[in-house]
Amino acid sequence: MSTEAPLKATPTTQKQLERVTIRFAGDSGDGMQLTGTQFTKNAAAFGNDISTFPDYPAEIRAPAGSLPGVSGFQLSFSSTDIHTPGDAPDVLVAMNPAALKANLGELPAGGALIVNEDAFTPGNLQKVGYASNPLGDGSLKQWNLFSVPVSTLNSRALEGLGLTNKQVDLTKNFFALGLMFWLYERDMAATVSWIDDKFKKRPEIAEGNKRALKAGYNFGETTEIFHERYVVPPAKLRPGHYRNITGNEATALGMVAASQLAERPIFYGSYPITPASDILHQLAGYKNFGVKTFQAEDEIAAVGAAIGASYGGAMGLTASSGPGIALKTEAMGLAVMVELPLVVIDVQRAGPSTGMPTKTEQGDLLQVLFGRNGESPLVVLAPATPAECFTFAIEAWRIALKYMTPVVYMSDAFLANGAEPWRIPNLADLSSIAVPNRTAREGFYPYLRDETTLARPWALPGTPGLEHRIGGLEKADVMGNVSYDPDNHHRMTLLRQAKIDGIAADIPPLEVHGPAEGDLLVLGWGSTYGAIRSAVKRLQDRGASIAHAHLRYLNPLPENVGDVLKAYKRVLIPELNLGQLRMLIRARYLIDAIGYNRVRGKPFRIAELEAEAVRVLATLGVTIA
């Protein structure tokens, strides 16, 4: 099409859809994360169910127009309950040739492709190795291409505002956003007021962004290249107050909530690392909640300081990602030995070593379970959705405090950065998790255990008459003095193990989505919940005898796991690793669980899990329509 925008509106038809997945892609500097987030907020506020997946490069600002510099944001919004950001986009918005090249492979044939044709300059094309311009050479025939001169149109719209070329260019993402708002019949008011608020000190920038937004909208309205508009009606969500939330946000909020429910302050010791840093950024802002944050010199100091704080009676918390967790292991062993409450968050990313720091993976399960010297049992939890990150922050603390134990809380890059609507809980519905400090002198021994929980008493420095010494050397049972007695060591090792194992009686049983027995159980943990749930649902709809169970408690395992597993002919365990949970399950229950394992730095697609389940069912002689 020409760079002249047609001036007259053409009537378009309207179509109702159940679900739409859009991927915005552009240069890191193009503001794609912002565009995606704005659309997400809009869809959420409109009442759609949503799920998002931001995917940005490791480079801060890779060279403009380069492949490594491509930043993407995928969101799925729906009139029904959804659990993933969508396997593949229905619409790809590509702001430059690099974004096109990097993402086209995932756009199904027939998918809509909206590109900023102005960015397809010979220079940009060459940067990513396009010999000819794909917009003109017919190579995009299998897609539904909409080639829009976004930059030209946008700068025209902003003429006379006195902005520099660079400033104008930075607004073009709002043009794209406006166009998408038009396409999906969305109201822009919230975005407009967000812009006003965000740039309240620079009104000319605010004006530029608003004009860009409206220009995009109007472009849709006035051109005839789009013949249809789409409506995705609101979903039937459970009544309540909602907000949109990422896993990292929910984790941070959950920690603050836990602090209030435990009536103790959080001390957060941390060292920045992708993708965990945002938890630090967020908690650092909660000082009026009594949260103390400490950016340590390294991960060891971070966990050390958290242990020190717990020793003092605070809720010592630390977070990192795989390489940083590796550094914390020695100190985590100390926490196991001195039996202090501690929560360690592991926001997993693709490894080994530095790996792919911005990409997701479930590669640290065995590390957190076993990556310490000696027999060093602790609790491992894994929320399954961004919203659960809130609940499980409280659950982690409930267990840590009640049982005087370190708890590892497993998240991952996908969970951390992905967003979904969150029904904001009512505080009154949350139970207290407070535990008392030991103050009575009589009968006090540092390692005298509670009969039920096997927890030792928490006697804080400052408590008169309870002066005592703890440390990393083996402790005499009850008395707590240093002991080299062989039988004592054996007993204490078993006691530490028994304390953790006993927690199984204090956690909910594993739930099953689907028939209580049948052909196939798909067992997952962590952020793969949505993809597994959706795949299993589809197969249930297709008539398969299949169920889904998702472990939130990895250590100890719920008591009913063995019974659940044994009720199915096959057990399939999909993981974003080479089979870590599978190993645990096989060892414990001697069940020939099958793995589906991909480490691509990306969440599972529903379709691949569906296909794999069909394959496994076929080994039982079951064919699915």
Next chain:
Amino acid sequence: MSTEAPLKATPTTQKQLERVTIRFAGDSGDGMQLTGTQFTKNAAAFGNDISTFPDYPAEIRAPAGSLPGVSGFQLSFSSTDIHTPGDAPDVLVAMNPAALKANLGELPAGGALIVNEDAFTPGNLQKVGYASNPLGDGSLKQWNLFSVPVSTLNSRALEGLGLTNKQVDLTKNFFALGLMFWLYERDMAATVSWIDDKFKKRPEIAEGNKRALKAGYNFGETTEIFHERYVVPPAKLRPGHYRNITGNEATALGMVAASQLAERPIFYGSYPITPASDILHQLAGYKNFGVKTFQAEDEIAAVGAAIGASYGGAMGLTASSGPGIALKTEAMGLAVMVELPLVVIDVQRAGPSTGMPTKTEQGDLLQVLFGRNGESPLVVLAPATPAECFTFAIEAWRIALKYMTPVVYMSDAFLANGAEPWRIPNLADLSSIAVPNRTAREGFYPYLRDETTLARPWALPGTPGLEHRIGGLEKADVMGNVSYDPDNHHRMTLLRQAKIDGIAADIPPLEVHGPAEGDLLVLGWGSTYGAIRSAVKRLQDRGASIAHAHLRYLNPLPENVGDVLKAYKRVLIPELNLGQLRMLIRARYLIDAIGYNRVRGKPFRIAELEAEAVRVLATLGVTIA
């Protein structure tokens, strides 16, 4: 008895024994380790098979006479093949009340008890809580007590030498040694010349020690309290040159041998930690073998420097114990990613955390296998005896160099400090393990793999034309550039795993001692070899259908393990942990392997394993005579 030594010799009878186990116990300052070592050398040189177990306190010099200050050395010497230092002593030499109290519990009724009665002063008795003197109150009736005024006799023997009281007191261990030499009819010449050599600059001390030694011997000769002397004839060992060797010594020597066989220098980066430090001490003396040692600022720097040295083409080696290994895990992950040869020695000790630093345990198996972020496979080996520590040092390097991979070499405190006679290998019998450096430019890519081994080329800095960059970020297959490509990451993760798995084809199959099928297989790994071997042997002699197999390769496992295990009705896995190998075996082979697990900081006793095996056999309805 009175403090007057009788002056006339009394004829004694002589008795021949197959095996004797002596435990020397005294204050840390009493020189018990030295006494034990001297007796061991004597027995070894005499031709007995021997096995030793030093057991010393964590304190450098705990307060004289206190329980924590007790230092022990147990040795077993025999005219037949033995594998352990004995379950319990036949003779306990206790130099003071603390030594008596700490060790008496392990002396079987009827065992010989030789005590230094001079040390049983009210003060010393009170220090360890003896209300009355056990030498006089009849409480030792069930043992064969020989109460000797060692200090008195000894100082009398040294009179006129001009030594201070303290110097005299320090020689009394030689009195005890002399007495034992007499009791077992041993020649003292080697010890005499050892003394002469050791104190050649202080002849009066040499003289004092020699007099003490002879006084002890003569005391046996001239008193009538011992009515029998014992002879343990030489064992029928395989012909050859022998020396006595501990695991740590054999490890250090093996590393030097590996260096010669690989024709590359060893670079040893280490940070002191019990019980691994002696490897550093020993390697630091081998400078004329081209061994460079580096006492780093911490364990991370130690492994880092070793990786740097390997990058430069040397054999980068590091060692630690559990807490230090925990610190090395992040860097070990780097070595996995950059695929450089590296050997990491883990001399395990009782954990978790600081635990019991001088005591043995097998608690780190899962840590070394899984204690890294992401999917990070490497090779794990575990020698079973002090002598094998030599062979497996070479084997570790063979694999590390051939496959360009980190290898973890598992030892433990018992293996490290225990000694046995070692048939010194003939160098000509050892094969070269040399590998070439990559020098050819043509077709060079940093991650182009050898088709058989899947090893990448080792292109050293300094090689013209092969300039390239490596690092901890995911690498593009073949090319080796940084890659965030999802499929590449999956492929590389599988390739790293396949490389390690493939080594299974290049290691010997698991051997079985005993019938190739039957009721019970006892499967072990590491330093428990001797106890398991002996227990199984006893039961075989008692007619049980039982076999023993011992894993030296923990990752990958030998290819025949599954077949071996399936040939027995039951598999029992004794470990000095809570079941770490057992978990791996169950997960891999879905076999309901049973564990026998003790964490007492001590090696297994033969008898307990024998009893456990009998118990397991009983579950099969088999009773053993």
Next chain:
Amino acid sequence: MTDTITGADNGAGNGAAATLPELPVLTRKDFVSDQEVRWCPGCGDYSILAQTQKVMPDFGYPKENIVFISGIGCSGRLPYYMNTYGFHTIHGRAPAIATGLKAARPDLMVWVITGDGDALSIGGNHLIHSLRRNVDVRIIMFNNRIYGLTKGQASPTSELGKITKSSPYGTVDFPISPLAIALAAEATFIARSVDTFTEHMQATLNAAGNHHGSTFVEVLQNCNIFNDGAHREFTDREVREDRTVVLEHGKPMIFGKDRNKGIRLAGHQPEVVTIGENGITEADILVHDETDPLIAFMLAHIYWPEFPVPVGVLRRVSRPTHHQMLVDQLAQATATRGAGDLTKLLNSGETWKVE
């Protein structure tokens, strides 16, 4: 705001204990724990323990408000012997653990006990960072110039070329000055004493205990088993007055049995001079100034035999402490934003209602 914890059920607040009513008068014996002391006979650690127990009553803290945190090493056992709260942690990390404790519990008086290996080798980085942050913790480093507990390897303060178990051909690692490191790390209190200088050590520990902020005290300590006599040449009774110089703020650096030797600056370089010789008078002698970093640097680097060894307080300055700044930020945030309202927080950002 959920930020106040004390050991007591309903704690008396989190300021210095001095504000608590009616303290019982404590004596040295109150600070002796029931644990048997297990250092080698003759070890310098005994004296350090004794002096530490002796000065404890001076600070006006009830003993339950005092915490000793140690790393690993022979020195690391000290907390077991103090009848206070104690935490024997892991190698090198005590300063980090103490940082968290003090941040969480400003009401406690926190001491860190460490060795030359624990503090300067594996723990060097935590030491530096706790000092620069002015964490209000008193770090006492026992410097025996050797690894004691692991039986005699070289430490970062061992002399170049020293023969130890790990260096049979002599070390090749140039030692560092602990005081210079503390200074570069911006510690606000830096001092040195000697295990056998009992009174001086008490005075030094006393000064350390009364400082608010990052406090680093090096105690030269004899390990009679693995490095006997490491400091003997200038600490032996007969020579100590001639071979050490006792620093006192505002006083000239005069030393010697006859009090006639001193340190003077020639240009900006220190030199030892004799008062009364070559026309030198007391007025020429450099006056110690605990706030002058250049003097501290100079003192951190002079050593026997070229110079007398300085003992006493090298540096003492005042700067806001880490925990105070944290607490102030919390107070400020609460003042400006109100005490945290969780319901409001959860409902912040863009929310919507589903009916």
Next chain:
Amino acid sequence: MTDTITGADNGAGNGAAATLPELPVLTRKDFVSDQEVRWCPGCGDYSILAQTQKVMPDFGYPKENIVFISGIGCSGRLPYYMNTYGFHTIHGRAPAIATGLKAARPDLMVWVITGDGDALSIGGNHLIHSLRRNVDVRIIMFNNRIYGLTKGQASPTSELGKITKSSPYGTVDFPISPLAIALAAEATFIARSVDTFTEHMQATLNAAGNHHGSTFVEVLQNCNIFNDGAHREFTDREVREDRTVVLEHGKPMIFGKDRNKGIRLAGHQPEVVTIGENGITEADILVHDETDPLIAFMLAHIYWPEFPVPVGVLRRVSRPTHHQMLVDQLAQATATRGAGDLTKLLNSGETWKVE
């Protein structure tokens, strides 16, 4: 003795490369790798890279004998862009890895590239210990006073009170002077330059490359994304002459557009004076001495706005290097005990024969 490795099949020895015959003449372009540079447009790292590539030919090493080792951070990417050997390691550990490499391979010229977070936060201890050991490695630290790669948290050189992502209420951590740390760590070469002072940086890198021993260079670098203008106040073209002082050994510390300002010692304290005012002449100005630790200490602590910022070589002294002492010990051991005979070693101690 199995202790010589070189990259070549039959290596030309392990001395400095200068002894190799007939070196091809290299130019900057030879040091440019085929990898696309991926820093943010406008980042100061580009200039550091360019100057580094420019000076590389000066040292007479063939490019295959040069190795760049880095930690993690934006700075850590530099090795990818150098057409030499390169190793992008893990966060903070590059000095340790370089120590092992240099010990194993004395023939290589080793550079370490690090950032203020990598070197001074997580890696502080390795930095100190590699410096004190005089490891012959050139450490170039890019100081942008922020964590770049992780998107803008405070670093140990961030100003107190700085508002960053991790400190929305301002940091409570007092910053440290990298140069003071290097000095306390006994580095034998300490210098500072600025990303935009291209010629000065070349001269500094050149001096660093020609030093033998532990070499620490701080390069003030602009992170235009997360800490834009951190050094602008004294490095901008218009003001730099008045607000920095270029150090030259043996020359007075004169600075200013009009070359009429200088640093003088008043007593032992530095002050800025104007030549020609109050009777001050050039002779009053402190003469830089690269071997004087007190001067280095003073220079490590003065900073804008109180003082002009010193750039150039603060300290350069000579001490045996770590690898040389190691190599010498090997040679000495071989000389005194003979080249290692493994058969003899295995058969040492007490042995016996079983027939």
